[in-house]
Amino acid sequence: MDIKQLKFLIALDQTRHFGQAAALCHVTQPTLSMRLRNLEDELELTLVKRGQRFEGFTEAGERILAWARTLMAAHDGLNAEAANCRGQVVGSLRLGSVPLASFNPMALLLPLRKQHPGLQFQLSSLSSEQIIDGLSRNQLDLGICYLDQVDTSYFEIIELGVTCMGLLHDTRHFQFDGPLHWDALAGIPLGLPSQGMHYRQSLDLSLRSRGLTPNTVLESDSTFQLIQAIACGLCCAVMPLEFGLEDLGEHLSILPLTDARIRGQVGLVMRRSEPRSVIAEQCFAQAQKLFAA
Incomplete structure (x- = not known):
């Protein structure tokens, strides 16, 4: 057994596709498949369900995968500790x-990158529940x-503030005088995040509490697709302030909505217990200095 076999196993879990996992690991698909079979032979276990394509992991495979993540985290932590x-x-x-x-997030990543040019980032868009689970399983650092x-008995936090909202629109298609009140949304075609998302739930609660029914023309779980719809004039969207969305195009503008905020703080979170990478600790400590300033 070697570390590359564990990398191949984790890459297969990430991509759920043999060819994409091989590309991610910069090897050919036959090489990846052969090395995984060698790992199965050594462990005397079937880890991967195979058909014409990847069909998932066996029960034993899921258990070995959890150990593979732990070992890879320890391997990466060792290298990071040596660098430290x-x-x-x-x-x-x-x-x-x-x-x-x-x-x-770029408000954090950019200063970290400037201070540490050797630092790289894996940024995932996840729900709060998925983030807490990922931190608990050591699949995420922060x-x-x-x-x-x-x-807070299991996680260290840095509070980053409350999410306030505004109306994001393209000035080529819509013109508004701001700041806006909730009643101004009546009749405006809106693109909304998909139902079930934390942000959408708070938005729906704000609308219902004011007796407003949105003119919804599009729902999406993709911020990029919502911005595409705004840019072509299909709709506007109630989006977070201070998220940098208006910087994505010269015609995009966001006007604050009066008394529009999501209950609950947003924060930077790191697990308290080991294993915890040196990178996570260093970046969390620098974030404390950055946001304190």
Whole structure:
């Protein structure tokens, strides 16, 4: 058994596709398949359900996969610790972030990258529940999520503020005088995040409490698709302030909505217990200095 076999197994879990996993690991698909079969032979277990395509992991495979993640985290932590002893912060920071909040993750990643040019990032768009689970399973180093479900006895947090909302629109298609009140939304075609998302639930609650029924023309779980719809004039959208969305195009503008905010703080979260990577600790400590300033 070697570390590459574990990387191949984790890549297969990430992509759920043999060819894509091979590409992610910069090897050919036959090489990846052969090395995984060698791992199965060595462990005397069938780990992967195979047909004409990847069909998932066996029960034993899921259990071995959990250990593979732990061993890879320890391997990465060892390299990061060695770099730290040399006065460097290198490696990959695994960051999960809720898709819509009044905090732009680039406000954290950019200063970290400037201070540590050897640092790389894996940024995933996840729900708060998925982020907490990922931190607990050591699949993430840090998370940016809503804090109402975070148990501070298990996680360290840095509060990043409350999410306030505004109306994002394209000035080529819509013109408004702001700031706006909720009643101004009546009749405006809106693109909304998909139901079930934390942000959408808070938005629906705000609308219902004011007796408003939105003119919904589009729902999507993709911020990019919502922005595409706004840019072509299909709709406007109630989106977070301070998220950097208006910087994505010269015609995009966001006007604050009066008394529009999501209950619950957004925060940067790190698990308290080991194993905890040196990269996570270093980046969390620098985030404390950054946001304190």
